[in-house]
Amino acid sequence: MTKEDWKKYSDVDGECAVRNVLDRLGDKWSMLVIIVLGVEGTLRFNKLHQVIGDISQKMLTVTLKSLEADGLVSRTVYPEIPPRVEYALTERGASLLPHMEGLAEWAATHMEGIYASREKYIGS
Amino acid sequence: MTKEDWKKYSDVDGECAVRNVLDRLGDKWSMLVIIVLGVEGTLRFNKLHQVIGDISQKMLTVTLKSLEADGLVSRTVYPEIPPRVEYALTERGASLLPHMEGLAEWAATHMEGIYASREKYIGS
DNA sequence: CAGAATCCTCCGTGATACTG
């Protein structure tokens, strides 16, 4: 990342790629949903809900919709009764996985140190 | 990332490394501050404020404090008048940079497609 | 089963003013 690329990160007018994408991914559930779909593969709505555990039905719906809108997740409806809807990563969504993995590994590696720092820290 | 590592990502009891770290990094400014310090190097408070441009003084203070508490950013006070305070990435903070870079490049690469998808998407 | 529709509650964030 050179200074020449800098404008990509400092734009204030809402056209900064990093900020836009991280804003979207930075919500409470998007990254986790992507990771789950990446690890588990295609999942139905309720299965996804159950695997994540502590997400509300509403937020799962909202999160999936925004991921679908961005073309990161595909939604397949099977016209049966009872209804069946399957979610999976698109190619674009899957291309994010390596980066999530990288972050996950970084997190796992540095967790302990971070917690230790937090405890020692004397905030105001 | 195998299924064996899965528990690291699905823990609900607040001990999930990924969730903890991403929660912290997922706020509005942390990642940007890290990127800026990574690209620009050591910076004083006001310079940081000016370079980012659209962050409030309060949020810059808050963000820097939490990054310092986590040991990602160092804060050096020079006992002069007027005061001078310099911020820089710690080694731990710098170790995050490659991952930020990866995300940034992913974002830059897929931005256009994501925007195109958003426009075509017919949400409810 | 897979959601849609409401209502409601924090709290992250910003604006403003003040200080050592």
Added chain:
DNA sequence: CAGTATCACGGAGGATTCTG
């Protein structure tokens, strides 16, 4: 210069109920 101290708000997120 580098912050603190307050006040105020908007919207992300949760709980609950309803539906095709």
